[in-house]
Amino acid sequence: MPESLEFSAIILAAGKGTRMRSPLPKVLHPVAGHPMIYRIVSEMVASGAKETRIVVGVGAELVQRVVEPLGGVCFVQKKQEGTADAVASAEPDTLTGPVLVIGGDHPLVTKKDFEYILSEFKKTEAALAVVTCELENPGSYGRIIRHHGQLYSIVEAKDASAETLKIKEVNTGIYVMTAEVLNEYLPKIGNKNEQNEYYFTDIVSLCKENGEIVTAIKGGAHVSEGVNDQKQLAQASTSIFQRKADQLMDDGVIIIDPKNTYIEDDVVVASGTVIYPGVYIRGKTKIGSHCVIEPNCFIEKAEIGQSVVLKAGTYIVDAKIDNNSSIGPYAHLRPQTEVGKDCKIGNFVELKKTKFGDGSKASHLAYLGDAEVGKNVNFGCGSITVNYALDKKKYKTIIDDESFVGSDCQLIAPVRLGKGAMVGAGSAITKDVPAGALAVSRSKQIMKENYQPKAPSQLSKNEE
Numbered sequence: 001m002p003e004s005l006e007f008s009a010i011i012l013a014a015g016k017g018t019r020m021r022s023p024l025p026k027v028l029h030p031v032a033g034h035p036m037i038y039r040i041v042s043e044m045v046a047s048g049a050k051e052t053r054i055v056v057g058v059g060a061e062l063v064q065r066v067v068e069p070l071g072g073v074c075f076v077q078k079k080q081e082g083t084a085d086a087v088a089s090a091e092p093d094t095l096t097g098p099v100l101v102i103g104g105d106h107p108l109v110t111k112k113d114f115e116y117i118l119s120e121f122k123k124t125e126a127a128l129a130v131v132t133c134e135l136e137n138p139g140s141y142g143r144i145i146r147h148h149g150q151l152y153s154i155v156e157a158k159d160a161s162a163e164t165l166k167i168k169e170v171n172t173g174i175y176v177m178t179a180e181v182l183n184e185y186l187p188k189i190g191n192k193n194e195q196n197e198y199y200f201t202d203i204v205s206l207c208k209e210n211g212e213i214v215t216a217i218k219g220g221a222h223v224s225e226g227v228n229d230q231k232q233l234a235q236a237s238t239s240i241f242q243r244k245a246d247q248l249m250d251d252g253v254i255i256i257d258p259k260n261t262y263i264e265d266d267v268v269v270a271s272g273t274v275i276y277p278g279v280y281i282r283g284k285t286k287i288g289s290h291c292v293i294e295p296n297c298f299i300e301k302a303e304i305g306q307s308v309v310l311k312a313g314t315y316i317v318d319a320k321i322d323n324n325s326s327i328g329p330y331a332h333l334r335p336q337t338e339v340g341k342d343c344k345i346g347n348f349v350e351l352k353k354t355k356f357g358d359g360s361k362a363s364h365l366a367y368l369g370d371a372e373v374g375k376n377v378n379f380g381c382g383s384i385t386v387n388y389a390l391d392k393k394k395y396k397t398i399i400d401d402e403s404f405v406g407s408d409c410q411l412i413a414p415v416r417l418g419k420g421a422m423v424g425a426g427s428a429i430t431k432d433v434p435a436g437a438l439a440v441s442r443s444k445q446i447m448k449e450n451y452q453p454k455a456p457s458q459l460s461k462n463e464e
């Protein structure tokens, strides 16, 4: 940021957000996976604010925990007596240079918007600039009153006449002024209004009355998109998901139905990958090129190579999948799982803390936990590692390259199958199986020719 754009920011986030009707402080409600206040503070810090002050009150400690690691500094507003009182709580008398004031409930505003607003402010001679926009349905926003085309005052919807309510130009709740102007007029704001609150918006008429130049900067509609209730919260998430989908599509990702696809900001997807509807991708997930992500997959913190197919309904958290593997439908990859190249993980297969080697398969109904599986292993249908013992500890199963585990087997850990070992279907394996050996541990089949069923009371002891 050039020297001339140096500024400080005050973000108002002390209110409870009564209209949210939720136990969570308003600014902590998540918008597309990140708390509102996290979004605005990170964009503010990224735009080069020399200081970002956040006014906290309701849920102060929780808000503090989110914003301090981002570089924000918190100031407590003891009683929520209005936006002007909130600004005063940020101790503006210790600031110099331009100050940008914004409500913490505007999650769609970006670094670019802040840069634009500040550069516009610099171009004017104004003491104060208010960012406004035109809305088809101006609802509860403060209305912009102009005299001879000049910004004159802001009237809150609650205090407005029917005539004033018709005005479509609204206050977005973003203001820029010099610290001097702020400190001169802020103490003069009173609370004579419908709600007996100190409205920061009154700074406009105070400036005007004292002959200061006040100007409006037109912002895009997204700048005004504040969140005051659950419907607006959902709308804000939708806008951010759409923004991310647009970016990915510009980069060549094929998203079949962007309105029903949910990809959070930190996700990276390479071009040529196809994403079906109902997919939700979170956290620092990376997906390579030419993958297919079928409907209703949930993916969090995953690293996925190229040409991987995730079939419908697959659930992945904190796992890695290498190139050309196919997962699902309805597979569950749990944390610390690594699937190699050319693998097949089929339907209803769960893997936890398991390394699964290149070319290996677990095609149906299986559980592998705390396991190390070599290359080209076949893990049969219905087979499991029994990793949790009576002492409530987890034990490891090692399956070396080329082993074959038949269907419906239990490998009771700790246990190891050597290279090329085979386990017959229906076996419970408690001892290590040497390389190349076959282990079978099921009872022999008994045959009774021409058997006539008997009532239980007629059975001899032996037959029972």
Ligand code: UD1
Binding pocket: 012, 013, 014, 015, 016, 017, 026, 055, 077, 079, 080, 081, 082, 083, 085, 086, 103, 104, 105, 140, 141, 142, 143, 154, 156, 170, 171, 172, 173, 198, 199, 200, 201, 226, 228
């Ligand atoms: C405010 C503006 C309105 C504008 C709208 C844009 C005022 C009086 N009104 O109305 O003109 O159109 O924003 O979104 O400023 N807060 C505090 N302490 C308080 C009161 C509020 O920190 O004592 C914080 C809230 O947590 C919120 C922000 O200030 O983040 C705005 O408050 P809110 O009650 O949402 O104001 P609006 O009614 O939306």
Ligand code: CA
Binding pocket: 103, 105, 226, 227, 228
């Ligand atoms: Ca608001």
